[in-house]
Amino acid sequence: MPIQPRTPPGVLELLPPQQIAFQRMLDTIRRGFERFGFLPVETPAFEVADVLLTKTGGETEKQVYFVQSTGAIKEGKAPELALRFDLTVPLARYVAEHEHHLNFPFRRYQIQRVYRGERNQKGRYREFYQCDIDVIGKDTLPLAYDAELPAIIHGIFAELAFGAFTIRINNRKLLRGLLEAFGWDAEHHTAVLHEVDRLGKQTDDEVTALIAKVKPGQDAAAAQLVALMRGSDGGAGTLEALASHEHVARFAEGLAELRKVYEGTIALGVPAAQLKIDLSIARGLDYYTGTVYETFLDAYPRLGSICSGGRYENLAGHYTKSKLPGVGISIGATRLFSQLLEMNVIGAQAPSIAQALVLSVESALSATYAAIATELRAAGWNVEVYAGDDKLGKQLKYADRARVPIAILVGSREQEAGVVKLKDLREGAAVKELDVPRGELVAAVRRLLVS
Amino acid sequence: MPIQPRTPPGVLELLPPQQIAFQRMLDTIRRGFERFGFLPVETPAFEVADVLLTKTGGETEKQVYFVQSTGAIKEGKAPELALRFDLTVPLARYVAEHEHHLNFPFRRYQIQRVYRGERNQKGRYREFYQCDIDVIGKDTLPLAYDAELPAIIHGIFAELAFGAFTIRINNRKLLRGLLEAFGWDAEHHTAVLHEVDRLGKQTDDEVTALIAKVKPGQDAAAAQLVALMRGSDGGAGTLEALASHEHVARFAEGLAELRKVYEGTIALGVPAAQLKIDLSIARGLDYYTGTVYETFLDAYPRLGSICSGGRYENLAGHYTKSKLPGVGISIGATRLFSQLLEMNVIGAQAPSIAQALVLSVESALSATYAAIATELRAAGWNVEVYAGDDKLGKQLKYADRARVPIAILVGSREQEAGVVKLKDLREGAAVKELDVPRGELVAAVRRLLVS
Numbered sequence: 077m078p079i080q081p082r083t084p085p086g087v088l089e090l091l092p093p094q095q096i097a098f099q100r101m102l103d104t105i106r107r108g109f110e111r112f113g114f115l116p117v118e119t120p121a122f123e124v125a126d127v128l129l130t131k132t133g134g135e136t137e138k139q140v141y142f143v144q145s146t147g148a149i150k151e152g153k154a155p156e157l158a159l160r161f162d163l164t165v166p167l168a169r170y171v172a173e174h175e176h177h178l179n180f181p182f183r184r185y186q187i188q189r190v191y192r193g194e195r196n197q198k199g200r201y202r203e204f205y206q207c208d209i210d211v212i213g214k215d216t217l218p219l220a221y222d223a224e225l226p227a228i229i230h231g232i233f234a235e236l237a238f239g240a241f242t243i244r245i246n247n248r249k250l251l252r253g254l255l256e257a258f259g260w261d262a263e264h265h266t267a268v269l270h271e272v273d274r275l276g277k278q279t280d281d282e283v284t285a286l287i288a289k290v291k292p293g294q295d296a297a298a299a300q301l302v303a304l305m306r307g308s309d310g311g312a313g314t315l316e317a318l319a320s321h322e323h324v325a326r327f328a329e330g331l332a333e334l335r336k337v338y339e340g341t342i343a344l345g346v347p348a349a350q351l352k353i354d355l356s357i358a359r360g361l362d363y364y365t366g367t368v369y370e371t372f373l374d375a376y377p378r379l380g381s382i383c384s385g386g387r388y389e390n391l392a393g394h395y396t397k398s399k400l401p402g403v404g405i406s407i408g409a410t411r412l413f414s415q416l417l418e419m420n421v422i423g424a425q426a427p428s429i430a431q432a433l434v435l436s437v438e439s440a441l442s443a444t445y446a447a448i449a450t451e452l453r454a455a456g457w458n459v460e461v462y463a464g465d466d467k468l469g470k471q472l473k474y475a476d477r478a479r480v481p482i483a484i485l486v487g488s489r490e491q492e493a494g495v496v497k498l499k500d501l502r503e504g505a506a507v508k509e510l511d512v513p514r515g516e517l518v519a520a521v522r523r524l525l526v527s
Numbered sequence: 528m529p530i531q532p533r534t535p536p537g538v539l540e541l542l543p544p545q546q547i548a549f550q551r552m553l554d555t556i557r558r559g560f561e562r563f564g565f566l567p568v569e570t571p572a573f574e575v576a577d578v579l580l581t582k583t584g585g586e587t588e589k590q591v592y593f594v595q596s597t598g599a600i601k602e603g604k605a606p607e608l609a610l611r612f613d614l615t616v617p618l619a620r621y622v623a624e625h626e627h628h629l630n631f632p633f634r635r636y637q638i639q640r641v642y643r644g645e646r647n648q649k650g651r652y653r654e655f656y657q658c659d660i661d662v663i664g665k666d667t668l669p670l671a672y673d674a675e676l677p678a679i680i681h682g683i684f685a686e687l688a689f690g691a692f693t694i695r696i697n698n699r700k701l702l703r704g705l706l707e708a709f710g711w712d713a714e715h716h717t718a719v720l721h722e723v724d725r726l727g728k729q730t731d732d733e734v735t736a737l738i739a740k741v742k743p744g745q746d747a748a749a750a751q752l753v754a755l756m757r758g759s760d761g762g763a764g765t766l767e768a769l770a771s772h773e774h775v776a777r778f779a780e781g782l783a784e785l786r787k788v789y790e791g792t793i794a795l796g797v798p799a800a801q802l803k804i805d806l807s808i809a810r811g812l813d814y815y816t817g818t819v820y821e822t823f824l825d826a827y828p829r830l831g832s833i834c835s836g837g838r839y840e841n842l843a844g845h846y847t848k849s850k851l852p853g854v855g856i857s858i859g860a861t862r863l864f865s866q867l868l869e870m871n872v873i874g875a876q877a878p879s880i881a882q883a884l885v886l887s888v889e890s891a892l893s894a895t896y897a898a899i900a901t902e903l904r905a906a907g908w909n910v911e912v913y914a915g916d917d918k919l920g921k922q923l924k925y926a927d928r929a930r931v932p933i934a935i936l937v938g939s940r941e942q943e944a945g946v947v948k949l950k951d952l953r954e955g956a957a958v959k960e961l962d963v964p965r966g967e968l969v970a971a972v973r974r975l976l977v978s
Contacts, residue, residue: 078844079577089621091629096567110909113884114880117543120540120654122535138596138597141595141596142600143594143610144606145591169533172532179929218916220914343893395532397529430564446796458561458563461671461675465669474631478630
């Protein structure tokens with residue numbers, strides 16, 4: 077009996093039409109990163125286990141996949157290797173290990189898969205792509221880099237054309253300073269921000285009441301905080317409203333940073349309508365120390381942030397004594413793609429890799445088919461030749477299923493007349509079929525495909 | 528104390544300049560595959576262990592890496608997942624699992640990493656890229672596809688420009704038939720081919736003597752076999768010399784196939800000087816059943832075959848009762864790249880991703896720098912902006928180390944004069960520095976970079 081072929085649970089394996097669409101998405105992301113001069117880095121899928129797991133315990137370690145060869149398992153050894161669960165720890169290891177061979181500020185992008193031993197449930201992936209960019213400074217890193225990342229993200233999502241989107245930015249220093257200015261001590265910040273996170277999901281009054289409960293006597297402050305977060309225009313108006321609190325030191329520093337990042341991003345051509353200051357964005361409390369980003373598709377708020385990141389104080393403290401401040405942002409491509417596919421935002425009907433298929437009308441003419449394909453390939457087109465003596469109907473069905481735009485037919489009639497028959501297989505094609513002189517083939521294909 | 532950051536042994540982790548060169552190599556391979564209309568497939572890095580390991584025992588299984596989450600290890604469970612050790616088993620699983628959703632002949636390419644628990648020694652990789660293409664038929668697969676693969680490989684290696692190369696082809700039916708015609712029974716074939724493999728490494732006389740020892744009374748046959756293998760021109764002459772043995776049935780079938788594949792490949796534009804029939808090529812004895820391929824860089828014979836493959840009778844017998852004949856070929860990109868890098872065939876000096884770096888001459892002009900970069904990016908160039916107030920010397924040193932071709936400088940003098948200063952940083956640049964009017968920036972950059 078054959079073994080049941082099956083994909084492991086928790087991975088996204090695609091049929092070719094979807095794989096083509098996904099590949100185009102990754103290509104667009106990569107092009108967007110490279111347009112700003114970021115350098116490619118790839119790290120191995122597995123790391124030495126004790127290097128990867130510098131922190132003990134925690135939610136993440138429970139999800140780590142360990143790697144062991146047959147021999148090591150038999151010897152009962154503890155696993156020496158583990159699959160990376162994100163691209164940040166490998167980046168820290170890479171920068172610390174190769175520090176003296178890197179050019180700082182070090183600007184890298186990394187588009188690779190990461191692995192998590194997630195519970196088996198819909199929408200949870202055990203293997204998924206992350207597309208990360210980070211800029212790492214040595215000792216210091218100018219704030220201008222914080223302004224560059226939203227511009228890169230803007231360029232990418234504009235090109236991906238998944239619909240209107242908004243990049244939301246905030247600053248963690250400003251946020252903490254704001255809470256202090258309003259009368260909450262550091263010990264209350266986590267609780268307040270936890271309630272702030274409900275804004276938009278519950279009514280403003282409900283959230284205000286919850287915030288007021290965190291610390292007695294803060295009713296007015298809670299109302300003021302919610303008003304500031306909800307009432308702002310996310311642009312110049314917000315910056316102006318915040319300026320009235322500039323007497324709090326940490327707050328002032330955060331506000332100055334936020335203003336610079338906001339203005340720097342606008343200077344890079346991001347429309348103000350797509351860049352919003354959002355004081356309610358906090359992100360993970362421990363890691364980020366300054367600018368934070370989230371990105372939302374306007375029509376699909378329930379997807380949550382599709383691209384997030386921020387500024388951190390020190391990338392690789394576990395591995396080196398050098399101080400390496402950085403700023404980074406990440407797109408979770410697998411989850412985003414699968415959700416958009418499910419909602420039919422991304423069509424499952426991408427055209428094929430081949431732009432033309434040369435049919436096998438008569439096997440005696442195979443040298444002609446080879447010559448036609450070679451000529452079109454030299455002109456830059458992707459061309460497939462159908463081999464063998466299947467009936468033309470079967471060949472055309474193949475072309476149709478593959479969604480190849482153009483079929484090319486040459487039988488002995490065409491061969492003698494020195495022409496080539498082009499069939500435009502696309503839905504709604506203006507001209508379904510035309511004969512062109514053999515010498516005008518390349519020009520005719522270009523006319524059909526570039527228009 | 529910080530943890531020593533270290534890459535696990537047996538992987539190829541590259542610094543950015545080499546990663547750029549490697550990425551370009553993978554891009555060229557992918558473009559070469561797509562030019563012939565092959566479809567992309569990606570499979571997960573791990574497979575369900577009992578699906579992956581259909582064959583028990585064997586050399587390969589010893590090298591398999593198993594994957595387990597922390598929880599499963601604690602519970603003492605047998606590993607359910609294992610990392611793929613090649614792309615062929617995942618292809619078989621993929622085609623069998625998705626058979627009814629695929630369009631046959633199914634032409635796929637796959638460029639992904641595979642994993643082997645190799646002993647830790649130079650040149651042995653535990654993680655490496657394979658770049659595979661296969662055409663899978665349902666029940667039958669025309670021989671024309673066997674002729675297409677060498678044409679694809681030729682296009683790719685011509686573009687990669689690693690120097691002269693030769694694609695060597697043979698046919699396993701012909702080879703077995705030839706041995707039969709010369710008087711060796713099936714039981715002796717493996718031993719004879721084992722000795723044949725020494726041709727080129729030992730003298731012809733030595734190899735003849737070794738072959739003669741396999742079966743008594745075969746002295747003349749051994750000499751005749753070696754003469755046929757060594758004396759042929761690898762083209763029309765070889766086909767002609769072989770024709771005299773056409774009375775052996777299996778031999779005749781193999782010869783007819785080989786002739787068709789040879790002529791079909793030539794018809795696709797592969798020069799006869801780079802396509803050689805080589806009767807001494809056998810490949811793995813069990814898997815391939817017809818055409819076999821190997822590829823050699825003429826100047827580096829000690830690399831061995833850099834791209835190999837062949838025709839097989841049934842891809843997925845372990846997973847399905849459908850008969851799925853196929854033909855495929857594979858490039859081991861990691862090993863090839865690392866060897867060429869070591870021999871300085873590939874330079875470690877690839878230019879950067881960024882084609883231009885806008886320097887930060889005066890921080891008050893940062894909006895101008897942003898505008899310049901945005902304009903050049905819109906014109907299709909990859910542009911980086913140096914942020915912060917480092918001295919110009921330090922910024923130029925950064926540009927030089929990154930191997931960015933052009934630096935762009937605007938200080939208040941240039942700003943007032945409405946010009947932009949371009950510095951060509953490449954070695955041997957004809958013009959080191961020039962001022963161009965702001966409105967002619969894009970044209971000027973194009974003139975410098977496209978010439």
